[in-house]
Amino acid sequence: MSRSVMMSELSWPEYKRRIEEEDAILLLPVGAVEQHGYHLPLGTDWIMATEMSRRAAERVGGIVAPPVMYAYKSQVRSGGGNHFCGTTSLDGNSLIEMVRDVLKEFARHGARKIAVIDGHYENEFFLTEACDLAVRDMRYDGITDMKILKMRYCEEITDEAINTTYPNGYPGLSLEHGAVFETSMMLHCFPHLVDVSKISDDPPADFPPYDLYPANPDWVPPSGCLSPAHGSTAEIGKMLVDEFTGLVSRALEAEFRGAEQK
Numbered sequence: 001m002s003r004s005v006m007m008s009e010l011s012w013p014e015y016k017r018r019i020e021e022e023d024a025i026l027l028l029p030v031g032a033v034e035q036h037g038y039h040l041p042l043g044t045d046w047i048m049a050t051e052m053s054r055r056a057a058e059r060v061g062g063i064v065a066p067p068v069m070y071a072y073k074s075q076v077r078s079g080g081g082n083h084f085c086g087t088t089s090l091d092g093n094s095l096i097e098m099v100r101d102v103l104k105e106f107a108r109h110g111a112r113k114i115a116v117i118d119g120h121y122e123n124e125f126f127l128t129e130a131c132d133l134a135v136r137d138m139r140y141d142g143i144t145d146m147k148i149l150k151m152r153y154c155e156e157i158t159d160e161a162i163n164t165t166y167p168n169g170y171p172g173l174s175l176e177h178g179a180v181f182e183t184s185m186m187l188h189c190f191p192h193l194v195d196v197s198k199i200s201d202d203p204p205a206d207f208p209p210y211d212l213y214p215a216n217p218d219w220v221p222p223s224g225c226l227s228p229a230h231g232s233t234a235e236i237g238k239m240l241v242d243e244f245t246g247l248v249s250r251a252l253e254a255e256f257r258g259a260e261q262k
Contacts, residue, residue: 005057007065018063019110025062025256026111027053028102030127032071032120035084037178037225038198042086044182045071049119051189052153055241056117056248060257065106068099071120076215077207078121079177080224083217092126099130100137107138107146113256116150117248124152149255153244154181161243165236171204171227178225180232181240188237199229 007015007026018024031046041047046069053064073082073089082089090098099116106114116127131148138146162170165180176182186194202221220226 005054005062005064007063010063015063016110022061023113024111025057025060025113025115025252026065026106027057027062027115027117027252028065028099028106029053029067029117029119030071030099030123031067031069031118032074032079032123033069033086033088034071034074034079034120035087035178035224036182037223037229038200039195039229040178040183040186041193042088043069044178044186045119047190047193048182048185049117049153052119052241052244052248053115053117055245056252059245059249060252062115062252065102068095068102071095072122072126075122075211076217076219077205077211078174078226080220080226081215081217083215084224095123095126096130096133099127100134103130103134103148104137107134107143112146114146114148115248115252115256116148118150118152121152147255149251151248151251153248154240155251156247158243161240164239165231175204175226177227178223179227179229180236183229183232184234184237185240186237187232187234188241191234196232199232200225201230202228204228 029049031049033042034045036044046067050067057064070088070090072092072095074080074087116131118127127150131150135146200223202223202225204227205221207219
């Protein structure tokens with residue numbers, strides 16, 4: 001039987017042993033159920049956050065908790081908006097309280113090194129609040145040695161990766177929704193979930209420098225992608241996945257394994 005890093009595949013005694021004896025880092029992927037154009041699945045964000053967590057966990061001695069699949073509301077200028085069928089979102093307070101509770105449960109069972117790996121842009125500050133409140137709550141309960149690292153798995157992108165992915169010019173991370181980055185990574189990791197024949201010819205979105213409430217769906221290309229995914233390849237996806245796995249792994253090692261390496 002192979003050694004799994006997925007919490008949901010472990011028995012409770014094995015999970016307990018790894019936390020206590022191996023000082024395992026516990027990774028919580030957080031994604032979204034959100035449209036990603038005609039060619040990618042609704043689960044793209046949580047699927048990739050979980051996969052990046054899995055790959056990093058295998059490098060650093062970690063365990064990947066079941067993902068938080070639902071997310072804060074998709075925004076027009078970053079995710080196409082909440083009006084697309086299938087985009088299933090949470091109010092901000094709901095996400096905060098869900099993640100806060102889960103983090104406290106991890107700590108209650110002995111985890112002290114926890115990483116929240118985000119795959120959905122709109123989650124950022126709600127996850128910040130969840131982590132802050134969880135740490136505060138645990139201090140009230142006498143647990144003062146819990147440490148939480150929070151990051152997007154694509155927190156940094158090298159110029160080399162950008163230039164390789166977009167040789168004709170980078171539209172910017174704000175328009176990278178259902179586009180070449182995500183499509184290429186999915187082609188590398190989960191090609192059976194990508195239908196390249198349905199990649200849209202919509203031009204890149206051109207948004208004004210403000211938001212409207214209620215949102216104006218006419219601002220968004222019909223496919224929901226904010227820039228075209230043409231040019232996506234599994235080879236580009238491998239380069240990006242390797243880069244982001246390294247980024248997450250180095251962050252975990254720096255914060256949770258640094259003292260052991262000195």
